[in-house]
Amino acid sequence: MAENKIIDGRNTFCPGPLMELIAGMKQASVGDVLELLSTDDGSAADVPAWVSKIGYELLGHEKVEGVWHIKVRKTK
Amino acid sequence: MRILIVGGGTGGTILGNNLARRLSDEISAGEVRLTMLSASDKHMYQPGLLYVAFGQMTPDQLYRDQASLLEPGIEFHVDPVEEFHLDKNIVKTKSGKTYEYDILVIATGARIVPQEVPGMSEGAETFYTEESAVRMHKRLMEFQGGTVAMVVSIPHKCPVAPVEAMFLLHDFFKARGIRDKVKLRYQYPVNHVHATANVARWAKPEFDKAGIEYETLFNVKEVDPVNKVVYSEEGTEVKYDLLIAIPPHRGMETVEANNMGQGGWIPTDRFKLTMNGHDNVYVIGDATNIPVSKTGSAAHFEAEVVAENITSLIKTGTLVREYDGKVYCFIEAGYDRATYNAFDYVNLPDLKPPSKSIHWFKMAYNKMYWTTVRGLL
Numbered sequence: 001m002a003e004n005k006i007i008d009g010r011n012t013f014c015p016g017p018l019m020e021l022i023a024g025m026k027q028a029s030v031g032d033v034l035e036l037l038s039t040d041d042g043s044a045a046d047v048p049a050w051v052s053k054i055g056y057e058l059l060g061h062e063k064v065e066g067v068w069h070i071k072v073r074k075t076k
Numbered sequence: 077m078r079i080l081i082v083g084g085g086t087g088g089t090i091l092g093n094n095l096a097r098r099l100s101d102e103i104s105a106g107e108v109r110l111t112m113l114s115a116s117d118k119h120m121y122q123p124g125l126l127y128v129a130f131g132q133m134t135p136d137q138l139y140r141d142q143a144s145l146l147e148p149g150i151e152f153h154v155d156p157v158e159e160f161h162l163d164k165n166i167v168k169t170k171s172g173k174t175y176e177y178d179i180l181v182i183a184t185g186a187r188i189v190p191q192e193v194p195g196m197s198e199g200a201e202t203f204y205t206e207e208s209a210v211r212m213h214k215r216l217m218e219f220q221g222g223t224v225a226m227v228v229s230i231p232h233k234c235p236v237a238p239v240e241a242m243f244l245l246h247d248f249f250k251a252r253g254i255r256d257k258v259k260l261r262y263q264y265p266v267n268h269v270h271a272t273a274n275v276a277r278w279a280k281p282e283f284d285k286a287g288i289e290y291e292t293l294f295n296v297k298e299v300d301p302v303n304k305v306v307y308s309e310e311g312t313e314v315k316y317d318l319l320i321a322i323p324p325h326r327g328m329e330t331v332e333a334n335n336m337g338q339g340g341w342i343p344t345d346r347f348k349l350t351m352n353g354h355d356n357v358y359v360i361g362d363a364t365n366i367p368v369s370k371t372g373s374a375a376h377f378e379a380e381v382v383a384e385n386i387t388s389l390i391k392t393g394t395l396v397r398e399y400d401g402k403v404y405c406f407i408e409a410g411y412d413r414a415t416y417n418a419f420d421y422v423n424l425p426d427l428k429p430p431s432k433s434i435h436w437f438k439m440a441y442n443k444m445y446w447t448t449v450r451g452l453l
Contacts, residue, residue: 008346011421012367014403015235016271020367022295023231026324027339046267053293053310 002031009038010067017043018050021072025056028074033059038068047072077108077390080175082157082167083183084114084142086122086449087361087375091181093451094383096147099390103149108390110149111177113169115156117142120206121445123372126237126408129203129212130244133442138206145449157184160334162354179356179386182342183379184331186233186362186370190323193229199301200321203241204233215318216248221257222317227296227306228264229324231339233362233370236417238262238322239270239279240408245320246286247411260287261314263294263306275407275417278427282409296321325370327363341365346421347398349382358382369403376448377402383451406438414438 007024009017017038024034036047044063047070051058060071079095081088092112102108119142127133146152159168166176188204190196201212224245228238242262249255262269262283268276269283269290283290295309299319307313326332327340336342336351343352344364351357360382361375368374381399388396401421407430408414414435419425428434447453 009367011401013419013424014272014275014369014417015230015367016266016273017367018266019230019235019271022265023339026230040273042273049267050293054295055311 002029002033004033004035007034007036009036009040009043011039013040016040018046021047021070022050025072025074030074030076033071033073035060036068036070036072038070039066040068043070044068077102077179078177079108079110079179079181079386080167080177081110081112081181081183083181083185083361083363084112084116084119084152085183085185085361085375086372087185087379088112088114088181088183089119089142089145089449090376090451091183091360091379091383092150093145093147093449094380095386096149097451098383098387100147100149102390109151111151111153111175112146113153113155113157113167113175114142115154117154119145119449121442123234123445124442125203125206125209126240126244127442128206128209129241130216130248131213135206135210140446145446147451157330158333160330160336162336162351162357165356177356179358179389181358181360181382181386182331182351182363183360183375184328184363186325186327186340187329188323189326190229190321192324193296193299193321195299195301196229196296196321196323199299199304199306200227200319200323202321202323203237204323212320216245219249219254219258219318221254223259223261223315224318224320225261225306225314225316226263226320226322227294227299227314228322229296230265231370232322232325234405235271235369235371236275236405236407238264239275241320242283242288243286243408243410246288251411260289261316262288262290263296263308263314264290264292265295267292272417272419272425274425274427278415325362331363337365339365346401348395349378349399358386368401369405371403371405373405374403377404406434406441408435408438
């Protein structure tokens with residue numbers, strides 16, 4: 001059964017939000033949705049670029065009260 | 077009050093020594109009992125492995141007897157924990173003993189799992205164990221020319237190690253007089269040459285200057301050691317003559333075996349450093365799942381916070397402070413230059429230009445570590 005998980009990458013610089021998301025995806029099962037929380041504006045561009053290249057599905061991408069919420073589904 | 081520290085690495089040892097000094101009166105009076113359980117009677121200075129791989133340290137320089145590093149107030153046993161019974165405040169060890177505690181600190185660290193990437197164990201050199209670092213050095217000395225490729229798996233200890241290794245490779249082959257016969261290729265998982273923006277901004281022009289080629293968004297999927305090709309999850313491939321891999325890591329097997337955290341990483345409050353749902357269980361160092369670097373430096377600063385809090389809790393019943401995400405890491409930029417990466421949850425790293433003085437400070441720190449781990453520095 002697919003799960004929804006939060007990856008809390010707020011206020012973290014090293015290794016940083018995208019690395020936390022990739023590490024989380026490695027642990028996830030196909031179909032799982034991970035929501036990355038990030039206060040780093042760079043993540044707003046970096047995560048979609050990685051999602052596009054690896055072929056996962058970007059479900060959501062918005063900034064709410066200073067925090068980026070980026071939802072990604074593991075599709076393979 | 078029984079305090080039990082599980083793990084005798086950087087975090088556990090600094091914490092134990094710090095507590096033993098702060099609580100020396102209580103320990104002498106028998107009011108506090110401080111016990112450490114470790115899997116080994118030796119303590120390794122893990123950052124030294126990089127220098128072993130480049131022939132700048134020998135393996136014997138990495139070790140001290142663990143017992144020699146500990147304050148007398150610590151009861152030390154080489155007896156790894158196999159079972160955590162957090163609901164009963166006990167652990168059971170390999171020897172069959174049971175230890176009760178009032179406060180537990182888990183500092184069990186991380187382990188490499190190259191076997192999770194098909195072909196990596198057979199096809200790649202690395203420097204995350206003594207044996208592999210020695211072998212990597214031998215391979216580097218034998219190398220006569222061709223492509224040396226670096227691939228980086230995540231999560232991994234020491235986020236700046238891949239960058240440092242590339243600069244050291246550049247200077248190593250220059251020193252051997254064959255840099256012109258060696259193509260250095262660096263593959264990295266995210267869109268930049270390092271996950272930390274300021275490190276990437278600094279390293280990219282340095283790579284360009286050193287003639288180091290790079291490919292980003294490369295998450296290693298599989299190594300073909302026969303045809304010497306490494307493939308990425310993103311669908312690209314790189315041919316190599318010598319492959320150096322940063323292997324993927326997991327938390328320790330005992331953590332996974334006790335279902336304490338996915339991947340062996342224990343869910344931990346990033347400020348309090350307590351295990352989620354267990355206020356009398358602290359977790360420090362690589363064993364946590366908090367989003368900071370898996371480094372000795374993070375373990376060091378976390379250990380100080382936990383030591384101060386446990387001490388204050390015993391003496392006054394009140395906690396003192398929270399962990400602010402502080403990390404300080406040297407970054408070797410070659411044989412004779414280095415910079416450093418210092419940051420916390422609020423302040424971004426602000427890299428200074430590499431200098432000889434920072435490099436020599438790092439060289440000195442390689443010795444001074446033994447005072448740090450005793451809780452003196």
